[in-house]
Amino acid sequence: MGIDYQHIKVIGFDADDTLWVNETYFREAEAEFGKLLSEYETPNKIDQELFKKEIANLPLYGYGVKAFVLSMVEMALELSNYDVSNKTIEAILNIGKEMLNKPVELLDGVEDVLHHLSKKYRLILATKGDLLDQERKLERSGLTDYFHHIEVLSDKQEINYSRLLNHLDINPSEFLMVGNSLKSDILPLVNIKAHAIHVPFHTTWAHEQVSEKETNGKVYRTISSLRELKRLLN
Known part of the structure; x- marks a missing residue:
């Protein structure tokens, strides 16, 4: 009917x-994030843990690139046992800036x-x-x-x-x-x-x-x- x-x-x-287009850029960012943290975990595990972190943070951060970046920073700290370098944190922030500046x-x-x-x-x-x-x-x-x-x-x-x-x-x-x-x-x-x-x-x-x-x-x-x-x- x-x-x-x-x-x-x-x-x-x-x-x-x-x-x-929007979600495509998030998938690309996740791949870059996985490379940055490759010395600490496998790409699949990093994806899984990042997703869990995003969902846990939704009530606080809501949706969007900025919330995504905050979750990536938190995840980098946790996965590295708080040993991640300042350079890596800067690289994560730059991933977010690149996303925000996408045409x-x-x-x-x-x-x-x-x-x-x-x-x-x-x-x-x-x-x-x-x-x-x-x-x-x-x-x-x-x-x-x-x-x-x-x-x-x-x-x-x-x-x-x-x-x-x-x-x-x-x-x-x-x-x-x-x-x-x-x-x-x-x-x-x-x-x-x-x-x-x-x-x-x-x-x-x-x-x-x-x-x-x-x-x-x-x-x-x-x-x-x-x-x-x-x-x-x-």
Whole structure:
């Protein structure tokens, strides 16, 4: 049975890995971090321990590059038994700076789709991460003018979306969220009776992955490219 989008008035877009490349840079940074600490542990063990540290730090640091760098520094100290050199710590900080200075690489068809949809719908950006970094990326993207509202959330759970929709006076039944993460962009919206379209990205952070059991019975659509939105919402 098809999903009816005729009552949609507002479309929300995730940013990282929906509009532009992001997670790829984290994987590259993890590889560099593994090389820096290779005298202390195997790459696989370093990846595992870094992920555990990131998850443990989420309540304190939240999401984004800066939080990631702090977790890398903590992990370097622990894995080296607090023997890591100042030079290595500096190298870790430089990994973070390089990530923050990456050019914004838009995904295929993004600007064309936003331009097309903005003629009929009110568009908002709903992303999570570090406020300064997300503002910087949005400015570099050249996409700011397509959005009526921009919101950088501390997290993307049902309560966060409900508060956002209430604040903007948007009926959930008239709202469609588009994003790459089932955990953050799709399931919370379905659970509050809004609509959602999943656009998978080839790289997904382990924290954002969900089980088949979690998606079972949930009504949403999956498309391979943002370009398909023009046909679905014509």
